[in-house]
Amino acid sequence: MSVALQKAEAAFPFGNTVKSVLGNKTRRDSIRTAIQLILTTKKGTIVYNPNFGSHVPELVFDNIEPATINLLRYYIADALAEQEPRIEITSLTISVQKIRKIVVVIEYIDRSEERQTQKLTLAFGK
Numbered sequence: 001m002s003v004a005l006q007k008a009e010a011a012f013p014f015g016n017t018v019k020s021v022l023g024n025k026t027r028r029d030s031i032r033t034a035i036q037l038i039l040t041t042k043k044g045t046i047v048y049n050p051n052f053g054s055h056v057p058e059l060v061f062d063n064i065e066p067a068t069i070n071l072l073r074y075y076i077a078d079a080l081a082e083q084e085p086r087i088e089i090t091s092l093t094i095s096v097q098k099i100r101k102i103v104v105v106i107e108y109i110d111r112s113e114e115r116q117t118q119k120l121t122l123a124f125g126k
Contacts, residue, residue, distance in 0.1 A: 027112060031086055032120055035106065038083050039076060039122060054079035060102065060124045069094050076104065086111055087118075100125040 025033075041053035055075045062068050072094055080089060091107035102124045110116045 064096050
């Protein structure tokens with residue numbers, strides 16, 4: 001009798017059930033969660049890993065001008081290139097929907113053998 005084992009990766013944030021902690025997380029889910037954590041964690045706030053995170057949270061409540069959008073684009077691309085080696089960004093779109101709401105659409109290729117293109121939309125602000 002053979003048993004096929006499926007590779008599982010941890011994904012944060014953990015839920016409050018055993019299944020949410022020990023359940024199988026797909027590679028896609030793991031990457032998406034990692035991207036969200038990297039971009040929403042202010043760089044320098046993790047004591048034992050001060051390089052984790054990005055400068056995105058510092059800009060979310062700034063005046064939204066073309067310079068701010070360009071800086072956000074740079075911070076996002078830099079943080080993901082440095083901290084998420086499983087992906088290659090193919091497109092990064094930033095738009096302002098309300099006075100203080102920034103929507104980021106990241107299209108990326110999973111560098112695994114399948115090289116699947118994925119899309120993730122994140123909203124920052126109110």
